[in-house]
Amino acid sequence: MTLKRSDGRKANEMRPMKAKVGIIPNADGSAMFQFGKTVAIAAVYGPRKLHPQHMQNPSTGILRVNYDLLSFSVEDRKRPGPSRRSQEISKVTEWALSPAVNIKEFPNTVIDVQIYITQADAGTRVAGINAASMALAHAGIPMRDLVTSVAMGKLDKDLIIDVNKDEEDWDVGLGATDFPIAKIANSDEFTLLQLDGKIPPKQVKESLEIASKACKEIYEIQKKALKESIGGDE
Amino acid sequence: MKNEINEAHEAVETNSNGNDSESKERKVVVPGEVIVSGEDFLPGEGVARKGDDVVAMKFGLSEQVGRVVKIIPLSGAYVPRRNNVVLGRVIDVLYNGWLVDVDCSGNAFLPVAESPRFIPQNEMDQFLAIGDVISAKIWSIKGRGIDLAMKGRGLGKLEGGFMFLVNPSRVPRIIGREGSMIKLIKDETGCNITVGQNGWICVKGESTDKEIKARNAIKFVADKVHLGGLTDQMEAWFKKN
Numbered sequence: 001m002t003l004k005r006s007d008g009r010k011a012n013e014m015r016p017m018k019a020k021v022g023i024i025p026n027a028d029g030s031a032m033f034q035f036g037k038t039v040a041i042a043a044v045y046g047p048r049k050l051h052p053q054h055m056q057n058p059s060t061g062i063l064r065v066n067y068d069l070l071s072f073s074v075e076d077r078k079r080p081g082p083s084r085r086s087q088e089i090s091k092v093t094e095w096a097l098s099p100a101v102n103i104k105e106f107p108n109t110v111i112d113v114q115i116y117i118t119q120a121d122a123g124t125r126v127a128g129i130n131a132a133s134m135a136l137a138h139a140g141i142p143m144r145d146l147v148t149s150v151a152m153g154k155l156d157k158d159l160i161i162d163v164n165k166d167e168e169d170w171d172v173g174l175g176a177t178d179f180p181i182a183k184i185a186n187s188d189e190f191t192l193l194q195l196d197g198k199i200p201p202k203q204v205k206e207s208l209e210i211a212s213k214a215c216k217e218i219y220e221i222q223k224k225a226l227k228e229s230i231g232g233d234e
Numbered sequence: 235m236k237n238e239i240n241e242a243h244e245a246v247e248t249n250s251n252g253n254d255s256e257s258k259e260r261k262v263v264v265p266g267e268v269i270v271s272g273e274d275f276l277p278g279e280g281v282a283r284k285g286d287d288v289v290a291m292k293f294g295l296s297e298q299v300g301r302v303v304k305i306i307p308l309s310g311a312y313v314p315r316r317n318n319v320v321l322g323r324v325i326d327v328l329y330n331g332w333l334v335d336v337d338c339s340g341n342a343f344l345p346v347a348e349s350p351r352f353i354p355q356n357e358m359d360q361f362l363a364i365g366d367v368i369s370a371k372i373w374s375i376k377g378r379g380i381d382l383a384m385k386g387r388g389l390g391k392l393e394g395g396f397m398f399l400v401n402p403s404r405v406p407r408i409i410g411r412e413g414s415m416i417k418l419i420k421d422e423t424g425c426n427i428t429v430g431q432n433g434w435i436c437v438k439g440e441s442t443d444k445e446i447k448a449r450n451a452i453k454f455v456a457d458k459v460h461l462g463g464l465t466d467q468m469e470a471w472f473k474k475n
Contacts, residue, residue, distance in 0.1 A: 029309065029310065047311060049339050100265070108339075108378075137264055137292075140293060140307045140403065142292050143293075144265060144289075146266055184266075185266050223264050223267070226264045230262050
């Protein structure tokens with residue numbers, strides 16, 4: 001099936017990716033992840049004391065994720081400050097990352113994960129999760145694995161991977177479908193499954209298989225960036 | 235000026251290598267990565283067993299000593315341990331002791347009983363005031379915080395000199411096996427150096443030049459923590475500088 005995408009990619013082809021670890025020296029851990037033109041930066045601080053005290057959990061540490069688009073990341077300036085969208089994405093990102101992190105041994109503490117998008121061309125939340133995953137590892141947080149994330153989509157009836165902004169706004173036929181997923185890198189556990197659009201159940205299975213294969217590639221990029229960060233810096 | 239060995243002498247993991255008789259395999263690993271496979275191996279710190287494989291649970295340098303595989307973290311915040319010597323700054327004077335900031339998740343408390351002589355309650359801040367820097371030992375870690383002890387050789391208020399931070403994961407290398415690395419730096423620069431396991435380091439020397447040289451030497455070690463043969467490299471560096 002020869003599917004023509006606006007930038008010439010094949011259906012199963014992701015945009016060129018870039019990853020770098022240690023970009024924010026003040027943070028305990030930090031990383032950048034890029035899908036094509038979408039750039040996400042993550043900084044991790046912690047484990048540290050959690051204020052306000054009523055949010056402390058005496059049996060475990062907690063993750064506190066803050067995701068947002070920077071004002072200049074989108075063409076129409078985004079007003080600074082949390083929005084309903086950024087709050088939702090912060091929450092699902094926290095749920096996507098928590099299963100990978102072992103923080104029961106840090107009771108009453110918080111691990112702050114700040115994710116900011118400096119350039120948005122669709123796939124921001126998945127880029128954010130990839131960046132945050134590396135940043136958490138870089139911060140020395142005990143983790144059982146990295147979390148990898150990619151956005152699946154559909155152009156009318158055809159499955160595609162890693163949609164960009166034009167494809168996200170496609171409105172021919174069945175319209176566009178946005179299907180971001182995240183999974184534990186070396187296992188079949190999915191920690192994020194969101195759907196915005198329509199997709200028949202049979203294609204869900206196919207999407208997850210395509211995504212799993214893509215996530216393997218992403219894991220290699222994350223691994224490489226983490227390993228390259230050792231070597232004289234910090 | 236005398237070179238006093240004022241350092242953190244405690245169970246330092248033998249991180250410095252290069253002159254070892256045992257072969258240690260080291261490679262950088264990420265969480266989830268299989269370090270080695272086989273039923274013989276014992277998972278140590280930061281490592282877990284998944285079936286046949288021994289898998290990393292942290293980002294860092296995996297080290298294999300005999301059958302035990304563990305991870306040496308190369309980055310990240312300090313995890314307090316009992317008996318670690320840390321440096322801290324007094325942030326409050328309470329009725330029964332002092333609150334000390336040691337850069338951990340949670341403040342540390344130094345009870346007034348730990349002062350070397352009896353101090354009446356209203357003279358507490360003459361002994362330790364807000365802003366003073368101390369070196370103390372972690373006595374216990376309870377849910378609500380860290381308890382410090384200051385009765386011991388080399389512990390107490392630090393005056394003079396200057397302080398700087400390094401990443402806590404580099405400290406074992408800076409100290410060296412049985413203090414060899416830090417002793418080398420002290421001998422070569424003639425400075426008093428107090429190293430806290432939380433990454434805070436206090437240097438006091440005869441002159442600012444010597445203090446800066448000590449600081450540069452420590453930064454040199456901290457940057458190259460994953461390489462071997464550092465003691466030799468350090469001696470070569472001192473010859474050049």
